[in-house]
Every structure is written in C-alpha cells, then in structure tokens.
Amino acid sequence: PQAGYIIPILYSYFRSSCSWRVRIALALKNIDYETVAVNLTKDGGQQFSEEFQALNPMKQVPALKIDGITISQSLAIIEYLEETRPTPRLLPQDPKKRAQVRMVSDLIASGIQPLQNLSVLKQVGQENQLTWAQQAITSGFNALEQTLQSTAGRFCVGDEVSPSLGRLRFKVDLTPYPTISRINKSLLALEAFHVSHPCRQPDTPPELRA
Amino acid sequence: PQAGYIIPILYSYFRSSCSWRVRIALALKNIDYETVAVNLTKDGGQQFSEEFQALNPMKQVPALKIDGITISQSLAIIEYLEETRPTPRLLPQDPKKRAQVRMVSDLIASGIQPLQNLSVLKQVGQENQLTWAQQAITSGFNALEQTLQSTAGRFCVGDEVSPSLGRLRFKVDLTPYPTISRINKSLLALEAFHVSHPCRQPDTPPELRA
Numbered sequence: 001p002q003a004g005y006i007i008p009i010l011y012s013y014f015r016s017s018c019s020w021r022v023r024i025a026l027a028l029k030n031i032d033y034e035t036v037a038v039n040l041t042k043d044g045g046q047q048f049s050e051e052f053q054a055l056n057p058m059k060q061v062p063a064l065k066i067d068g069i070t071i072s073q074s075l076a077i078i079e080y081l082e083e084t085r086p087t088p089r090l091l092p093q094d095p096k097k098r099a100q101v102r103m104v105s106d107l108i109a110s111g112i113q114p115l116q117n118l119s120v121l122k123q124v125g126q127e128n129q130l131t132w133a134q135q136a137i138t139s140g141f142n143a144l145e146q147t148l149q150s151t152a153g154r155f156c157v158g159d160e161v162s163p164s165l166g167r168l169r170f171k172v173d174l175t176p177y178p179t180i181s182r183i184n185k186s187l188l189a190l191e192a193f194h195v196s197h198p199c200r201q202p203d204t205p206p207e208l209r210a
Numbered sequence: 211p212q213a214g215y216i217i218p219i220l221y222s223y224f225r226s227s228c229s230w231r232v233r234i235a236l237a238l239k240n241i242d243y244e245t246v247a248v249n250l251t252k253d254g255g256q257q258f259s260e261e262f263q264a265l266n267p268m269k270q271v272p273a274l275k276i277d278g279i280t281i282s283q284s285l286a287i288i289e290y291l292e293e294t295r296p297t298p299r300l301l302p303q304d305p306k307k308r309a310q311v312r313m314v315s316d317l318i319a320s321g322i323q324p325l326q327n328l329s330v331l332k333q334v335g336q337e338n339q340l341t342w343a344q345q346a347i348t349s350g351f352n353a354l355e356q357t358l359q360s361t362a363g364r365f366c367v368g369d370e371v372s373p374s375l376g377r378l379r380f381k382v383d384l385t386p387y388p389t390i391s392r393i394n395k396s397l398l399a400l401e402a403f404h405v406s407h408p409c410r411q412p413d414t415p416p417e418l419r420a
Contacts, residue, residue, distance in 0.1 A: 056353075057352065057353035057354075057356035057357050058317060058321055058350075058353040059353070060321075067306065068306075069306050069309065069310075071309050071310075071313055072313055072317075073312065073313045073316035073317060073320065073321075075312070075316055075320075076309055076312035076313040076315075076316050077309075079308070079309070079312055080305060080306075080308070080309040080312075083305045083308065084305050095290060095293045095294050096277065096278075096279050096290075098289070098290070098293065099279065099281045099286055099287075099289070099290040100279075100281075102283065102285070102286035102289055102290075103281055103282055103283045103286040105286075106283035106285055106286050106319070107268060107282075107283060109316070109320050110283065110285075110319050110320045110323070110324050111268055111270075111283075111324065113320070114320050114321065114324040114325060115324060115325070115330065119349075120325065123342070123345065132333070135333065139329075140268075142267065143266075143267035143268040143269070144267075146267035147267050147268075
C-alpha cells in the first residue's frame with residue numbers, strides 16, 4: 001500500500017451471509033481490512049443507530065469504507081474490488097462466463113437472500129418464519145441446482161472460484177441438490193472461505209467459535 | 211450486425227419492472243431484438259411452462275437469448291450488454307461512480323423488488339398484499355431517497371443515465387421522496403424509457419395502451 005493509504009473498514013456481522021460474501025472476496029484478493037462489528041440483534045439492532053444509518057440508509061450489513069467512499073450492497077462492493085484490485089480475478093475473463101457468474105450471484109442475492117433477512121422475517125411473524133424461509137430457499141435452490149448443472153465445474157461457473165454461494169442458516173435438506181452440495185464442500189475447503197467463516201470473526205460469540 | 215448474426219430474443223412481460231429495466235438498456239444501446247411475451251397471470255402463469263422453465267429455472271422474466279446463451283436476472287443481462295456492446299455506455303467510467311450505480315441498482319433489485327414480486331405476494335395472501343408491498347417500498351424508498359441525495363445529479367448518479375429505477379405499481383405517495391420523483395420525471399422524458407414503457411409493448415392489452 002502507498003503512503004497515506006487508509007485501510008478499508010468493513011461493517012460486518014459475523015453470521016450475515018452477505019457480510020461473509022464480502023469477507024470472502026477480501027480474503028481471495030488478500031486485501032487487509034478492519035472489521036467494525038454491527039450486531040443485528042443487540043440493542044434492538046445496532047444497524048438502526050443514527051451513526052450506522054448515515055453510512056448505509058438501508059440499515060443492512062455489509063458496508064465497506066474504502067478509497068474515501070462507502071459502498072453498501074455486497075455485489076456492488078465485490079464489483080468495485082474487482083475493478084480497482086483486479087488480481088487475483090474474481091470474475092472469469094470471458095464475457096459469457098462473467099454473465100453466468102453474475103446470473104448465479106443475482107439469483108442468490110435477489111432471489112433467495114432478501115426473503116430471509118431479519119426485517120422480512122420479523123414482518124412474517126415468529127410462528128411462520130421457518131416455513132417461509134424454507135419455502136424461499138427450496139424454491140431458489142431448485143432453480144439454482146438446475147442452473148448450476150449447466151454452468152458448474154469445480155465451482156459455480158467452471159473451475160474458477162467466485163464468491164456467490166452463502167451459508168445455510170435454516171435447516172434445509174441438501175439431498176435434492178447434489179451440485180450445490182458438491183460446490184459448497186469445495187468452497188469450504190478453501191483458505192479464503194475458512195478465514196472469513198462466521199465461526200471465526202472478531203464478533204463471533206465464544207460459544208459459536210470453531 | 212454481421213452475416214449470421216442472430217437477433218436477440220427478450221422473454222418479457224409488459225408490466226414487469228425487471229423486464230422494463232432490460233428493455234430500457236436495449237433501447238439506450240440501440241440493440242434490435244424480438245419480444246417473446248410471457249404472461250405471468252394467464253394460463254396459471256406462462257412462466258411455469260416446461261418450455262420456459264428450461265430457459266430460466268427461476269420462472270421469472272426477463273430472460274435474454276443472445277450470442278448463443280440465455281441470461282436471466284436483469285442486472286446480469288445489463289452488465290453483459292455493457293461488456294459486449296460498450297457504446298453508448300450505461301455505466302460511468304469512474305470506478306467510484308460505477309460502484310454507486312451498482313449500489314443503487316442492487317438496492318432496488320435486491321432490497322425492494324424481490325419483496326413485491328408475484329410469487330411472494332401470493333404467499334403473503336390477498337388481504338395483506340397491499341400493506342406488505344407498501345411497507346417494502348416505503349422502507350426501500352426511504353433508503354433510496356437518502357442515498358440519491360448524495361449521488362444524484364440529473365439522474366441517479368450524476369448526469370449520466372443508467373437503467374436502475376423501475377416503475378411504481380403500488381400506490382405510494384411520492385411527496386416524501388423529492389429526489390426520486392425528480393429523477394423519475396427526467397427518466398420518463400427520455401426516448402428509451404418511452405419506447406420501452408409497459409403501456410407500449412407488443413403484449414400490452416389494448417385497454418392499457420397509451
């Protein structure tokens with residue numbers, strides 16, 4: 001880093017899948033950063049503090065302070081990292097393969113995750129949460145499995161890694177999703193997924209550490 | 211176009227905001243295409259047909275057949291168009307501004323639209339639909355308005371147009387959102403937004419045409 005370079009700050013919550021996605025990208029690119037933990041359940045949700053809302057009006061993690069700007073939305077952050085720190089690459093070079101990576105990422109980030117985030121689950125109500133979340137995941141995973149069957153190699157698109165798949169928070173039987181299971185296993189074996197894992201963050205509570 | 215070039219096919223539904231977003235991008239880039247209408251309510255939803263599911267396992271519009279591949283997810287489609295047909299540009303040149311465009315687009319595509327799509331509204335149930343959709347929109351718009359106040363010029367990010375803002379299907383009072391309203395008005399005045407408008411598509415029913 002050059003003199004005067006300010007180390008990026010990641011606003012993150014250890015168990016947020018979208019935060020994990022960005023932590024994976026930062027790890028794959030060997031970018032040093034500091035974590036500011038935003039606990040989504042403590043104090044009624046620290047993302048609702050005035051200070052954090054000024055950083056990200058969506059009141060969601062992650063947000064990344066980098067190069068003098070603050071970016072929210074995990075995929076926008078990753079595209080910025082890719083454009084400003086191109087090596088190692090997170091997207092393939094071939095435009096058609098890049099389109100497939102983005103299609104898979106958007107399927108997850110727009111088609112699955114928004115339906116199971118905390119504010120939506122709260123609106124759905126405690127007694128319906130599990131059914132709701134499982135319905136969102138199975139319907140998304142059915143589509144994802146079918147898509148990956150035509151795009152995947154060792155990872156989601158061919159043999160190059162890209163940070164799209166997230167963590168499974170709700171108990172969902174993975175038997176019907178052999179491609180998703182296989183890729184998930186390959187990914188979790190990588191160092192960048194290991195160090196960025198929810199059970200290994202500065203804000204991971206002791207009882208959940210591993 | 212070169213000899214042997216096959217004209218792209220857009221699978222679209224006239225009133226789908228995500229389809230409109232892609233139609234805007236195609237119009238801004240002067241890309242000729244054919245429309246195949248997928249009626250999301252007729253025949254129990256034509257997106258559920260076996261034929262369409264093979265094209266897009268998510269059973270959603272839009273999907274674009276182009277250059278020998280089929281891409282779904284509106285933002286992935288737009289990034290592909292930008293990479294393969296770079297002029298006129300849809301994203302600014304400056305990486306920080308590009309990040310802001312993607313942040314705003316993702317805020318809408320992941321933070322607002324998934325919560326008001328047909329399959330989710332069906333799950334929410336008829337009597338709760340309007341409240342649910344309005345809650346998703348106002349909470350997203352509060353964040354969007356605040357974000358745009360620091361990024362917008364004539365359009366969402368500076369003075370260059372990018373296809374992010376969609377249409378308002380549910381009655382939401384726009385008075386608290388002066389920036390969103392102003393940009394929406396500027397966009398609707400553009401030729402590319404006019405020709406791609408839901409009231410002007412091959413599958414727009416006569417009574418909704420304008």
